[in-house]
Amino acid sequence: MADIRTVAALAGVSVATVSRALSAPDKLRPETLARVTDAIARTGYNPNARAQGLRRQRSRTVMVIVNDLPNPFIASVVRAIEDRARAAGYCVLIGDSQRCRTHELAYGTMATRGIADGIIQFGPRPPFGTESDLARFPVVSVLDCFHHPSVPTVQIDNRAAAEDMMARLIGLGHRRIALITGPVTSSQSHDRADGARAAFAGHFGHLEGLVATTGDYSAESGRLAMAALLDSPARRPTAVFCFNDLMAIGAMKAIGAAGLAVPADISVAGFDDIEVARFLAPALATVRQPAQEIGTVAFDLLEQRIASPAAAVSHVRLPHAIREGESLSRPGMARHRHGAGAASAMRRGPTCL
Amino acid sequence: MADIRTVAALAGVSVATVSRALSAPDKLRPETLARVTDAIARTGYNPNARAQGLRRQRSRTVMVIVNDLPNPFIASVVRAIEDRARAAGYCVLIGDSQRCRTHELAYGTMATRGIADGIIQFGPRPPFGTESDLARFPVVSVLDCFHHPSVPTVQIDNRAAAEDMMARLIGLGHRRIALITGPVTSSQSHDRADGARAAFAGHFGHLEGLVATTGDYSAESGRLAMAALLDSPARRPTAVFCFNDLMAIGAMKAIGAAGLAVPADISVAGFDDIEVARFLAPALATVRQPAQEIGTVAFDLLEQRIASPAAAVSHVRLPHAIREGESLSRPGMARHRHGAGAASAMRRGPTCL
DNA sequence: CTGAAAGCGCTTACAG
């Protein structure tokens, strides 16, 4: 924690020379460089990043704003961003808004106070209160994107991905399918719901049999939503498509709690392909999103934007894939061991599409 | 992104007055304050944190270094730290070392470059290469702690917690118990193994029947470790105590893959009490660690240390609890439906304690 | 190739 003056004195040079030894060593006479390098080593000198940032007007830090850090899928994208950032000599500042708009805005403001050079935003709203800031401060929107002329986005084709999974379910013979969606504010959830509807209507010519209920991407919300769907055995779906894996885990729990089996009674599909999904029994069929690549591309786009703010804004769509699992089967695979009890249909949430 | 000079000019005062309007408003004449406040509002002025930090020699930022951010238990402790930090007006910088020593040291060095006022370290090693830095820079060690005279720690009593879970297993009648531990570098894993041994030996007077194999806290390592334990049906344990929930999830997968059932054939216990553990079927019995409180206390200790570096170093032990689950039962609950095949005993890893 | 000097945007004794 010596400063540049200490090092300069020790090496018998000016502070400018010490600075150059670090940033442009080839501009120094080898002899001088050696003296400075030695002094740096002896003092354990590390330039103060605050002072560097102030002088250079660049912090080499990016802020990542997520809304649910404990969600393993989000964490894995964050990890990929961090990997790439580190390689590029950047620090990463993570803000977990916990879906609270106030926190989100606080992190956004913080970033613009010279703390970060740009923001990677995971949520469906801009991290600033005033839209015009988006034109001035580099922001990249990722996963659950929002749209703005000066904000690049990186995500999969959520609509097509949902269509693909629905095609799989329909292909297996399912005619009564439930969706457990994300919150109404989630743009990716809208896209997926659109895709699901398109696939269903495209195949059957109508939407009868497709039902949707809303979750909030937490396992508990998936459990509750599924429990609501099970309230009415007569209209019970034969397959459930959850818009993330955590909700699928919750749904599986609710199905088990009702004395039903996956997939014999109800097939379950997820979204994200988090690691634990592969460890469930049965292993969850889900939509794989390329977490690593999403993070990498997001960082690269942000870095480009920091370097040249006027360049064209690109919107990257990365490929998804269907991850096979044991949680899907054809409908009607179970003996009819459950009594009726046609109770309160659609009590909570579920609405026809 | 106006600067203080712009605001001062607009309000017709000096920059010193603008600074005071923010940090000590009561020192200004109400009239002046009003003019400045108005100018601040009109320009959307936010002080540059870099410049503030440089001048004040305080960044009001703490760095959190974890080794596995996607682990939901770790993420939940990080979230608690962030909550507390935000309330105290601090930023949080998260570094995910991914168990790589080089990255860990890089984050540690970064923090000391004026970027952070202190570090909360999750791993069992100090974040610096030279020990003496620990006396100079505030560090708090958390969860998987290391020990150093000037570093406060916060964790549960891992030894006692393991004893408690072992007592539960022994009380159910288990006589052949396997441990799936963390890596050898993990101090908390050592403590837990000690506790497990003490409980076993205390009850039986010997260690025959207690077996340990090593994992790395990932689900996949739990699966592999469990598969190795199942290699020899004759010596198969009737209960497995995994030193985190992710490994327990992996172990359950391996048990299912071998055609066995939890808990009928093998009881499984975990550690951490992550949210998904409650959603497994069967719900996992585990050791609850108070994530929220651990994070809160860790931040508070760090803040104290930043404020008064010379104060006494405290070591906080927070209470754990046993979370009941359906993954435990008495041994021998299953019919003997599996053939023998007494193959290669202890081929991989498992060693008698 | 090297140094003296200005300045990044703030804060805070020091005067008045």
Add this chain to the structure above:
DNA sequence: CTGAAAGCGCTTACAG
């Protein structure tokens, strides 16, 4: 109560 000035630790034209 308010302002002028020094300085936090760097970097980088500008001279030489």
